[in-house]
Structures are given as structure tokens and as C-alpha cells.
Amino acid sequence: MWRKTSRPGFTIIDSLIGLTIICTFSLFYIQTIHQMNKKIDSSEQVMISERDKYEAEIINE
Numbered sequence: 001m002w003r004k005t006s007r008p009g010f011t012i013i014d015s016l017i018g019l020t021i022i023c024t025f026s027l028f029y030i031q032t033i034h035q036m037n038k039k040i041d042s043s044e045q046v047m048i049s050e051r052d053k054y055e056a057e058i059i060n061e
């Protein structure tokens with residue numbers, strides 16, 4: 001059967017490893033979202049400028 005002895009050192013190390021993994025993936029997620037938002041903003045600015053050029057051409061015709 002299972003022993004009832006606890007290993008506090010193992011529990012602490014296990015908890016720290018878990019927190020490290022969670023923090024690492026959280027930072028990766030935040031960085032990815034930030035980069036995606038920057039890319040979307042950049043693409044939106046390009047689209048707005050191209051649309052302005054197109055509308056100016058349509059008006060001049």
C-alpha cells in the first residue's frame with residue numbers, strides 16, 4: 001500500500017516547477033498576443049493609406 005509519509009521538499013520543488021512552467025507559457029502567450037496586435041495595427045495602417053489613395057484616384061477620374 002501507499003505510505004503516509006510526506007515529502008515537503010519534493011512538494012515545494014514540484015510546486016516551483018509548476019509555477020515556472022505556468023509563468024513561462026503565460027509570458028509566451030502575452031508576447032505572442034502583443035506581436036499579433038502590432039502586426040494587425042501595422043496592416044490596418046497600410047490598408048487605410050491604400051484606401052485613401054484608391055479613393056483619391058476614383059475622385060480624380
